[in-house]
Amino acid sequence: MSHLLPGTSAPPRGAAPPRRGLEAAHEVAERPDQPGLFLALAPMDGVTDAAYRDAITTQFEGRSGVSLCVSEFVRVVDRPVQPKVILRHCPELEHGGSTPSGVPVFVQLLGGDAAPMAESASIAAGLGARGIDLNFGCPAKTVNRHDGGATLLKTPTRVEVVTRAVRDAVPSQIPVTVKIRVGWDSPAPIVDLARASEQGGASWLTIHGRTRAQLYRPPVDWEAIGRAAAAVGMPVVANGDLFSPEALRRCAAVSGCESFMIGRGAMGRPDLFAAARGWRGQPLRSFEIARLLLAYVTRMRAQQMPTFNALGRLKQWLRMGAMQREDLACWFELYKRERELCDVIAAIADHSRPPASAAASASLGNARAH
Ligand SMILES: Cc1cc2nc3c(=O)[nH]c(=O)nc-3n(C[C@H](O)[C@H](O)[C@H](O)COP(=O)(O)O)c2cc1C
Incomplete structure (x- = not known):
């Protein structure tokens, strides 16, 4: 990093100069x-x-x-x-x-x-x-x-x-x-x-x-x-x-x-x-961001955050992400009035299936229907 950044300035007062x-x-x-x-x-x-x-x-x-x-x-x-x-x-x-x-x-x-x-x-x-x-x-x-x-x-x-x-x-x-x-x-x-x-x-x-x-x-x-x-x-x-x-x-x-x-x-x-850093190419796909949201909720619950607060924070992520992504904008509109965290989690879990398995389960559903 040092080769990229300007050098540090004179050390401030004190015996051991703080790291700059x-x-x-x-x-x-x-x-x-x-x-x-x-x-x-x-x-x-x-x-x-x-x-x-x-x-x-x-x-x-x-x-x-x-x-x-x-x-x-x-x-x-x-x-x-x-x-x-x-x-x-x-x-x-x-x-x-x-x-x-x-x-x-x-x-x-x-x-x-x-x-x-x-x-x-x-x-x-x-x-x-x-x-x-x-x-x-x-x-x-x-x-x-x-x-x-x-x-x-x-x-x-x-x-x-x-x-x-x-x-x-x-x-x-x-x-x-x-x-x-x-x-x-x-x-x-x-x-x-x-x-x-x-x-x-x-x-x-x-x-x-x-x-x-x-x-x-x-x-x-x-x-x-x-x-x-x-x-x-x-x-x-x-x-x-x-x-x-x-x-x-x-x-x-x-x-x-x-x-x-x-x-x-x-x-x-x-x-x-x-x-x-060039480690990733395309932005996350919908099912990937849905999985991340679920991971976030799991962590909030593990930290004993009250359900109401966790729901508020989840909606806040959707609201702020909505300015940048259509899927988050759509989910925010769909779930912003939901009162139960478990309902939003169930809906997001639905979005978290990758397209292929979503298609597979859809056809499975059709087969069951016949
Ligand atoms: C909801 C919200 C809460 C914020 N809270 C803090 C905070 O606790 N401390 C802080 O230094 N800045 C806070 N900020 C400012 C951000 O750290 C950042 O400076 C600002 O959002 C601009 O960066 P961005 O365009 O990447 O969002 C907050 C911003 C937002 C939108």
């Missing part, structure tokens, strides 16, 4: 089979729980192509969060901090107050977190009203202060990373924000190429990501609207980045990480 750059990520990931591209699965609150992370990363017998996962955000308000809250968001901590197929999971913290953020990070590190990611991009009004997420983009020095406090609170071998948007209501401060993250000691910076004001509206601004990447020594991970290998190539050309984070794209193209 995506080399650190590749060390954390311990995936010599995945040289080159760094492809992270984006955190998505209400979606990318441990069951989802497991389902995505165990695809293709563990050769999913995912370098790293990040937990859904853990909200830090005015006091450090309890270990049980961190463990609820990141149960992988009880198994070495990686998914069952060995992909490391960073714990994401969200908050604007340096002291409890630092203490929470220290608790997460004590629980075995492989890395700490700081969320300065969340656009939710309730979060922003309480001085968290994207609110900090208005004041780059606050990004620096919180990052520095967290960096100083966790052992140097644990990467501290930062995730931002390009700005609050304009991409003008993106370079200052990137520099602030670096000054704070971030190992790398992930940028979603939208302002907070844009929410999820187009266009995504990969150029602004490129301006930030050019201004700092640490690696920058590009994020936003990466829905296909072609989009990844275009984003690389525009931003100059070689590291990417994929969020919604993983619902329509769970194979995208492997496809971007």
Whole structure:
């Protein structure tokens, strides 16, 4: 990876310099089979729980192509969060901090107050977190009203202060990373924000190429990501609207980045990480994505998720994937009003038969009818 990415900048304060750059990520990931591209699965609150992370990363017998996962955000308000809250968001901590197929999971913290953020990070590190990611991009009004997420983009020095406090609170071998948007209501401060993250000691910076004001509206601004990447020594991970290998190539050309984070794209193209590495050709077929959905439900049930919540999360996958695939759009329309998880599972199990066996069973059905 080092030959692909810009070098690291001067080590921050402290005796043992913290590990910087995506080399650190590749060390954390311990995936010599995945040289080159760094492809992270984006955190998505209400979606990318441990069951989802497991389902995505165990695809293709563990050769999913995912370098790293990040937990859904853990909200830090005015006091450090309890270990049980961190463990609820990141149960992988009880198994070495990686998914069952060995992909490391960073714990994401969200908050604007340096002291409890630092203490929470220290608790997460004590629980075995492989890395700490700081969320300065969340656009939710309730979060922003309480001085968290994207609110900090208005004041780059606050990004620096919180990052520095967290960096100083966790052992140097644990990467501290930062995730931002390009700005609050304009991409003008993106370079200052990137520099602030670096000054704070971030190992790398992930940028979603939208302002907070844009929410999820187009266009995504990969150029602004490129301006930030050019201004700092640490690696920058590009994020936003990466829905296909072609989009990844275009984003690389525009931003100059070689590291990417994929969020919604993983619902329509769970194979995208492997496809971007050239390990897979065509997108998953309908029966394959149906099988993946069943695997997801099995994992949610294994984790004792209440049936109602599991149904909601399954529908959420269908809803978000519907923007990218006709089959998911059709299934979402068919099942969005279903109230029983078992009914949706039965319907998806039907879709999970490969076409040949579906045809065979159809003719068997006809034969029985005669
Ligand atoms: C439903 C949803 C929940 C999200 N939750 C988080 C979160 O917990 N932490 C975070 O940093 N970003 C969160 N995001 C933002 C994504 O990580 C990502 O930056 C954004 O979706 C753009 O990437 P994409 O176009 O690949 O989806 C969320 C996005 C969505 C759609």
